[in-house]
Amino acid sequence: MKKLITTAIALMSAGLLVAACSAGDSNMSAGDSNMSKSTGENGISDNPDAWSGYQTAREGVRAMNDDDFENPVMPYVDLAANIYDSRDNKGNISCADCHGAPEDETGGRSGIPMKGVGASYPRFNADTGKPINVELQINKCREERQVEKGFKYESDEMLGMTALVNYQSRGMPVVSTAANPDDELHSAWQTGKDFYYQRRGQLDMGCNNCHEDNAENIIRAETLSQGQSNGFPTYRFKWQKPGSLHRRFRGCNKNIRAANFNYGSDEYLNLETYLAWRGRGLPVEAPAVRK
Numbered sequence: 001m002k003k004l005i006t007t008a009i010a011l012m013s014a015g016l017l018v019a020a021c022s023a024g025d026s027n028m029s030a031g032d033s034n035m036s037k038s039t040g041e042n043g044i045s046d047n048p049d050a051w052s053g054y055q056t057a058r059e060g061v062r063a064m065n066d067d068d069f070e071n072p073v074m075p076y077v078d079l080a081a082n083i084y085d086s087r088d089n090k091g092n093i094s095c096a097d098c099h100g101a102p103e104d105e106t107g108g109r110s111g112i113p114m115k116g117v118g119a120s121y122p123r124f125n126a127d128t129g130k131p132i133n134v135e136l137q138i139n140k141c142r143e144e145r146q147v148e149k150g151f152k153y154e155s156d157e158m159l160g161m162t163a164l165v166n167y168q169s170r171g172m173p174v175v176s177t178a179a180n181p182d183d184e185l186h187s188a189w190q191t192g193k194d195f196y197y198q199r200r201g202q203l204d205m206g207c208n209n210c211h212e213d214n215a216e217n218i219i220r221a222e223t224l225s226q227g228q229s230n231g232f233p234t235y236r237f238k239w240q241k242p243g244s245l246h247r248r249f250r251g252c253n254k255n256i257r258a259a260n261f262n263y264g265s266d267e268y269l270n271l272e273t274y275l276a277w278r279g280r281g282l283p284v285e286a287p288a289v290r291k
C-alpha cells in the first residue's frame, strides 16, 4: 500500500491525476466477455493474470480495433502487401518468391511462413548474439536477400510490413520461454527485466510503477493497462498513425522525463524480449488500435 501511495504522489507531482478505479468498474469486471484469455488457444499458459490493453480501451476504440475495414492500420498493410509482392529491388526477388503469400502456411519456396512470427519474436540471432525482433528480421531479408537498404524503423513501409507479418499470427498465443536460464534469450530477458524495474528519469519511476502497481487506475484521461506488447504495431489517435513498440517505449520514457534509447537499440530489444515473456499466452492482436 505504501508503495502505491508513493507512486500516486509521484504521478500527481507530474501533474497526472490518479483516480483509483473501484473494483466494480464496468470496464474491468472479471466476467467481461471481451476479456482476452491469457491462456490463448492452446490453454497452456502459466501466466493467467496477464491481460491486454484492449480490455481498458474505450468502446469506440475497440470497435475500430475489431473491424478490419475500420482499422486505420490496414492502408499501411496494403502498402506493404504491394512491396511484399514486388521484385523491384537489386536482388530482383520478392518476399513472396521466397516465403509465398503472407497467409501461406507452408512458407513458399523457403518453407518459412509468416504465420507464427508475430507470436514468437523476438528470437535469438546467433550471428549477433542478441535478440532480433520482427522489424530487424524484415530488414535482414531486405538487405541480405533483396540487396536493398533496410526500411527506416518508423517508416510507413516498415510499420506496414511489420503489421502485415504480425497480422498472420492474430489470435495465436504469444510464446516466450526466455525466463528459463537455458534459453538463449535469457540474458537479454534478465537485462530487460532489470530495465523494467529500474527507477529512472526526473520522476524516478520504473515501468512497474505504472503498469504493475497502478494497472487499472486512471491517469489523466487514460486507464493504465499492463503495458503489454501483443498489439504492435498499434494505431494511436494521439499519433494519428501506427507506431512501433519502440515508439511507445520512447513515449513512456519521455513521460517520466527519462533518457530515450534509439529505435532498435539493444536496450529496447532487451525490454521487448522481457515484455513478450510478461505477455506470454496473450493472443496476438496486431495491429491494434489505441487512444
Ligand code: HEC
Binding pocket: 084, 093, 094, 095, 096, 097, 098, 099, 110, 112, 113, 114, 117, 134, 137, 138, 140, 141, 142, 145, 146, 161, 165
Ligand atoms: C531469397 C529468399 C528470401 C527473400 C527474398 C526474403 N526472405 Fe525472409 N527469410 C528468408 C530466409 C532464408 C529466412 C530465415 C532466416 C534468415 O536467414 O534471416 C527468412 C526469414 C524471415 C522472417 C522470419 C521468419 C521466422 O520464422 O523466423 C521474416 C519475418 C521474413 N523473412 C520476412 C521477409 C520479408 C518481409 C521479405 C521481403 C521484404 C523477405 N523476408 C524476403 C528468405 C528470404
Ligand code: HEC
Binding pocket: 052, 053, 054, 196, 205, 206, 207, 208, 209, 210, 211, 219, 222, 223, 224, 225, 226, 227, 228, 229, 231, 234, 248, 249, 252, 253, 255, 256, 271, 290
Ligand atoms: C507514468 C506512467 C507510465 C510509466 C512509468 C510507463 N508507462 Fe507505459 N503507458 C502509460 C500510459 C498512460 C499508457 C497508455 C494506457 C495504457 O495502455 O496503459 C501506456 C502504454 C504503454 C504500452 C502500450 C500498451 C497497449 O496495450 O497498447 C506499453 C507497451 C508500455 N506502456 C510500456 C511501458 C514500458 C516498457 C515502460 C517502462 C520503460 C513504461 N511503459 C512506463 C504510462 C506509463
